Amino acid sequence: MTAPPPGRALITGAGGQVGLTLQERMPDGWAVTACRADELDVTQADRVRAVLRRERPTVVIHTAAYTAVDAAEASAERAEAVNALGTAHVAEAAREVGARLLHVSTDFVFDGASGRPYAPDDRPNPLGVYGRTKLVAEQEAARILGDRALIVRTAWVYSRHGRNFVLTMLRLMRERDEVGVVSDQIGTPTWARSLADTLWTAAGRPELHGVLHWTDAGAASWYDFAVAVQEEALAIGLLDRPVPIRPIRTEEYPTAARRPAHSVLDKSSTWATLGGPVRHWRQSLRLMLRELAVGRA
Ligand SMILES: NC(=O)c1ccc[n+]([C@@H]2O[C@H](COP(=O)([O-])OP(=O)(O)OC[C@H]3O[C@@H](n4cnc5c(N)ncnc54)[C@H](OP(=O)(O)O)[C@@H]3O)[C@@H](O)[C@H]2O)c1
Numbered sequence: 001m002t003a004p005p006p007g008r009a010l011i012t013g014a015g016g017q018v019g020l021t022l023q024e025r026m027p028d029g030w031a032v033t034a035c036r037a038d039e040l041d042v043t044q045a046d047r048v049r050a051v052l053r054r055e056r057p058t059v060v061i062h063t064a065a066y067t068a069v070d071a072a073e074a075s076a077e078r079a080e081a082v083n084a085l086g087t088a089h090v091a092e093a094a095r096e097v098g099a100r101l102l103h104v105s106t107d108f109v110f111d112g113a114s115g116r117p118y119a120p121d122d123r124p125n126p127l128g129v130y131g132r133t134k135l136v137a138e139q140e141a142a143r144i145l146g147d148r149a150l151i152v153r154t155a156w157v158y159s160r161h162g163r164n165f166v167l168t169m170l171r172l173m174r175e176r177d178e179v180g181v182v183s184d185q186i187g188t189p190t191w192a193r194s195l196a197d198t199l200w201t202a203a204g205r206p207e208l209h210g211v212l213h214w215t216d217a218g219a220a221s222w223y224d225f226a227v228a229v230q231e232e233a234l235a236i237g238l239l240d241r242p243v244p245i246r247p248i249r250t251e252e253y254p255t256a257a258r259r260p261a262h263s264v265l266d267k268s269s270t271w272a273t274l275g276g277p278v279r280h281w282r283q284s285l286r287l288m289l290r291e292l293a294v295g296r297a
Helices: 017-024 045-055 076-097 129-148 165-175 192-203 222-235 268-274 281-296
Strands: 007-012 030-035 059-062 100-106 149-154 179-182 210-213 245-248
Touching: 007 017, 007 045, 017 030, 017 192, 045 076, 059 076, 059 192, 076 100, 076 129, 100 129, 100 192, 129 149, 129 210, 149 192, 165 179, 165 222, 165 281, 179 222, 192 268, 192 281, 210 268, 222 245, 222 281
Parallel strands: 007 030, 007 059, 059 100, 100 149, 149 210, 179 245
Antiparallel strands: none
């Protein structure tokens, strides 16, 4: 006789980098429905309800979001519709079918002014539209589902999929003779795989609720991160020549959205709760780049 499955999971935003990585890392026993944006548009309340009624998940892992941080400043309505309203739709449908919600959120709910790692119960104060709409999303998830909602805040996510800092740096380092990278914003680079594994662990722990912080371990500036990308990529032949990397200040790289200067997340309570391997961000980066190199060979 086989053991009963841990449950049925439904993934929103399944075509995004976290959504795709969740599918790659699906543990044995889960039945999974992965819904891309064209299959499940979270701004459509009726559609969300219909899909959840049909699929009857025990847990929804909600990764769908409007993630273009700068574009959100000029498209606040759309960011609001996807992030805030969309999450409310998912939470309401989850409540109706009795599912838990794992909601993926962001370090951008903080202003980054405290200069020390943020604990889950520190006061949020988003600097831009993206962070503000993601904070409303958290509040809606908690309001609608109470202790059936678990909010997992993460940061600086990269993977071999989609658009992210690592893939952008590799491209720029191939195309340009010099790269300038911001050195006065500090956070924690996080491999989507570390996050996906944590989300699956949390999905199997129905007693968890509230807010968890999860990133890889350690801290870096974007500049440090870029230097590490180049060193690791050169070592395994993903890049064939070094280019100078120039540290620049935030003012020298104007963007539509303001970003937190120091948004390291304090993971101590998550590590105590979930256990499991804690990887330094640079180890994760090395593993990811090795896989990228194998994929290109
Ligand atoms: N990336 C980071 O550094 C980072 C950091 C902290 C937190 N997060 C959070 O982590 C989660 C996953 O992020 P990610 O890096 O995987 O972002 P991503 O690659 O941009 O994926 C987001 C996915 O959401 C989909 N989406 C957009 N509008 C939608 C809608 N109306 N209905 C359904 N799906 C929709 C997108 O589809 P289309 O591409 O077709 O629009 C995309 O596939 C998000 O909640 C994000 O806020 C990310």
